[in-house]
Amino acid sequence: MASLAHQCASRLDCRSRIERIGALSSIPGANPSRIARTRGRICGAIASSGTGGASAALREKPALEMEASALWERYVEWLYQHKELGLYVDVSRMGFSDGFVIAMEERFAKAFKDMEKLEGGGISNPDEKRMVGHYWLRNSELAPSYYLKKQIDETLEGVKAFAGDVISGKIKPPPCPAGKFTHVLSIGIGGSALGPQFVAEALAPDNPPLEIRFIDNTDPAGIDHQISQLGAKLSSTLVIVISKSGGTPETRNGLLEVQKAFREKGLDFPKQAVAITQEKSLLDTTARSEGWLARFPMFDWVGGRTSELSAVGLLPAALQGINVDDMLYGAALMDKATRKQSIKENPAALLALCWYWASNGIGSKDMVVLPYKDSLLLFSRYLQQLVMESLGKELDLDGNLVNQGLSVYGNKGSTDQHAYIQQLREGVSNFFATFIEVLRDRPPGHDWELEPGVTCGDYLFGMLQGTRSALYANKRESITVTVQEVNARTIGALIALYERAVGLYASLVNINAYHQPGVEAGKKAAADVLALQKRVLAVLNEASCKEPAEPLAVETIAQLCQAPNQVEMIYKIVLHMAANDRALFAEGSRGSPRSLKVYTGECNVEELYD
Numbered sequence: 001m002a003s004l005a006h007q008c009a010s011r012l013d014c015r016s017r018i019e020r021i022g023a024l025s026s027i028p029g030a031n032p033s034r035i036a037r038t039r040g041r042i043c044g045a046i047a048s049s050g051t052g053g054a055s056a057a058l059r060e061k062p063a064l065e066m067e068a069s070a071l072w073e074r075y076v077e078w079l080y081q082h083k084e085l086g087l088y089v090d091v092s093r094m095g096f097s098d099g100f101v102i103a104m105e106e107r108f109a110k111a112f113k114d115m116e117k118l119e120g121g122g123i124s125n126p127d128e129k130r131m132v133g134h135y136w137l138r139n140s141e142l143a144p145s146y147y148l149k150k151q152i153d154e155t156l157e158g159v160k161a162f163a164g165d166v167i168s169g170k171i172k173p174p175p176c177p178a179g180k181f182t183h184v185l186s187i188g189i190g191g192s193a194l195g196p197q198f199v200a201e202a203l204a205p206d207n208p209p210l211e212i213r214f215i216d217n218t219d220p221a222g223i224d225h226q227i228s229q230l231g232a233k234l235s236s237t238l239v240i241v242i243s244k245s246g247g248t249p250e251t252r253n254g255l256l257e258v259q260k261a262f263r264e265k266g267l268d269f270p271k272q273a274v275a276i277t278q279e280k281s282l283l284d285t286t287a288r289s290e291g292w293l294a295r296f297p298m299f300d301w302v303g304g305r306t307s308e309l310s311a312v313g314l315l316p317a318a319l320q321g322i323n324v325d326d327m328l329y330g331a332a333l334m335d336k337a338t339r340k341q342s343i344k345e346n347p348a349a350l351l352a353l354c355w356y357w358a359s360n361g362i363g364s365k366d367m368v369v370l371p372y373k374d375s376l377l378l379f380s381r382y383l384q385q386l387v388m389e390s391l392g393k394e395l396d397l398d399g400n401l402v403n404q405g406l407s408v409y410g411n412k413g414s415t416d417q418h419a420y421i422q423q424l425r426e427g428v429s430n431f432f433a434t435f436i437e438v439l440r441d442r443p444p445g446h447d448w449e450l451e452p453g454v455t456c457g458d459y460l461f462g463m464l465q466g467t468r469s470a471l472y473a474n475k476r477e478s479i480t481v482t483v484q485e486v487n488a489r490t491i492g493a494l495i496a497l498y499e500r501a502v503g504l505y506a507s508l509v510n511i512n513a514y515h516q517p518g519v520e521a522g523k524k525a526a527a528d529v530l531a532l533q534k535r536v537l538a539v540l541n542e543a544s545c546k547e548p549a550e551p552l553a554v555e556t557i558a559q560l561c562q563a564p565n566q567v568e569m570i571y572k573i574v575l576h577m578a579a580n581d582r583a584l585f586a587e588g589s590r591g592s593p594r595s596l597k598v599y600t601g602e603c604n605v606e607e608l609y610d
Helices: 002-024 032-049 053-059 068-078 098-119 134-138 146-168 191-203 220-236 249-264 282-290 311-319 324-337 347-359 379-391 421-426 456-473 488-508 517-544 554-560 564-579
Strands: 080-082 087-090 123-125 183-187 211-215 237-242 273-278 294-298 366-371 408-410 431-438 449-451 478-483 584-587 597-599
Touching: 053 098, 080 324, 080 347, 087 347, 087 488, 098 123, 098 134, 098 347, 098 488, 134 146, 134 324, 134 488, 146 294, 146 311, 146 324, 183 220, 183 249, 183 311, 191 211, 191 311, 191 379, 191 488, 211 220, 211 249, 220 237, 220 249, 237 249, 237 311, 249 517, 273 282, 273 311, 282 294, 294 311, 311 324, 324 488, 347 431, 347 488, 366 379, 379 408, 379 488, 421 456, 431 456, 456 478, 478 488, 517 554, 517 564, 517 597, 554 564
Parallel strands: 183 211, 183 237, 237 273, 273 294, 366 408, 366 431, 431 478
Antiparallel strands: 080 087, 087 478, 584 597
């Protein structure tokens, strides 16, 4: 009944709009073809709203508008501006019809209500029975209890006070009592790294009070490189370890490697270490018992991919001299704008609408993110996790198999002109683009003309506009998000804009955006591989302790491990072990797995009796 009433109301609104448009034809100078096209689009809206809604509108996608005057009218009609933030969202080069917008109104009404429930403290992550509260981080007054508000406020004040004491030299590295901390080494992965990395690249000053480096993987060579780059500066390096549980393997491994480096240099690791973790986690317990320099909380109602404006992102940012209050203020302004329950007046709703339109609500097209600013290079990587981990779900909230998602990739402009723009314009049309435009080229007074009337920034501007036009001329749709300049407020606003767009889109397609069962499945599978490797090592050790040593075929190892169905994985395990001098091939060719005979080359007697 509600749906029928909504459709009737929408149709009456459409008819009144048609009447108003008809009246325009009597105005001298009115464009008759433009009026006819507009009337036709709205008539189509009436029809689609009563014959299958959004699905019908998607099946009957109109040809893209190509007439210059009509495109200008569409640009003016759909341009969103946030005056205080200096932020614009242009969706005029997305071909959605009026009928589609009307057909989506009911879904958006539900999405807006879902977001109200989420911000009010409802259980918005039903699979894990958790609240979702990252919006409270930038306005603690929204927190559903005084206790949560107090936690948020105290954490923020603690982060700023600690960072200020480190930068001023009040908190000093023990090996350098007369000096200050000079570097930050941040250990974390996923949301504990991608957000801080993006913000550091975007906002860190050329000469920050502390330079930051990241260990965001369990790649030994990568870890060695970061430690080597610090060199003697390890003694004045503040180490931040970020992990909600403290048990994330990659973060734990990075921590162990860094602790080893500290021991080898005779440094007291706890006196230079900070933990950002959930209260009473393994990491929290370790940091407390060992007397680490400081501990800051992670909350179970903030997911990793939405944690940049918590201690996870704010502490690394503050230590680099980035204004974290401005980041939070920009996010809060955007949160306020994206609470509006009008698609046209809500920039996040405009993005979600376009995503649904472009991908047919099933992820049928990829989103290519093209920031035309070097400092925003990592924005596409940040959005990859935010969008793909949130929206890539096998089941919807009703338990139906849907295999939802939206693939995100990108680099930066104008580098892309010389990389994959060729395919975007002329290859398979399986994407829509999102241009990120920055109007300010350089700080005031620092620009100069390369040639009369043209600066270096003008070339970048021309490349962006030219690429947008060239793509659209070949029927490739795009969104443009424009900011006046890259600063802490606009970065906070961009983070908040896309967080809300993801939440709204998730509601449109009826999925849980706030859990990640696929990630957990991957972690379990990795743990299974390591458990199997331990069994392989035990079998090889026992064979190597025989007199003489008994090299084993891969299939024999699988039988002795009681894992005959895992023979391929066992082959890969011994290949990796051999490459790292932990196993030897007595005979056979690596390219012919059945011919191989493997042993460890030495006998570990202690392991025989474990």
